[in-house]
Amino acid sequence: MVNTTPMAGSWKEARELAVKDGLPMMYHDFDDGVFGASRQGESQGVFKNEVFTEHRCICMPSHLTAEDPEA
Numbered sequence: 001m002v003n004t005t006p007m008a009g010s011w012k013e014a015r016e017l018a019v020k021d022g023l024p025m026m027y028h029d030f031d032d033g034v035f036g037a038s039r040q041g042e043s044q045g046v047f048k049n050e051v052f053t054e055h056r057c058i059c060m061p062s063h064l065t066a067e068d069p070e071a
Helices: 011-021
Strands: 025-029 034-038 045-048 051-054 057-061
Touching (some): 011 025
Antiparallel strands (some): 025 057
């Protein structure tokens, strides 16, 4: 499943998105340099020439505070 949720600029914004949208996960996408919120099991990445390339991400449960993943 591919993530279609809005992107954020920090762990704090990602957590706010997760709480607002009721999503269980927040993530940092190292390849795009963005943060976001997602459902369990969603992949972040891009489609190029009809092929999906998954990005390198760190995912954390959204019940953590924004400071937890920063540590």
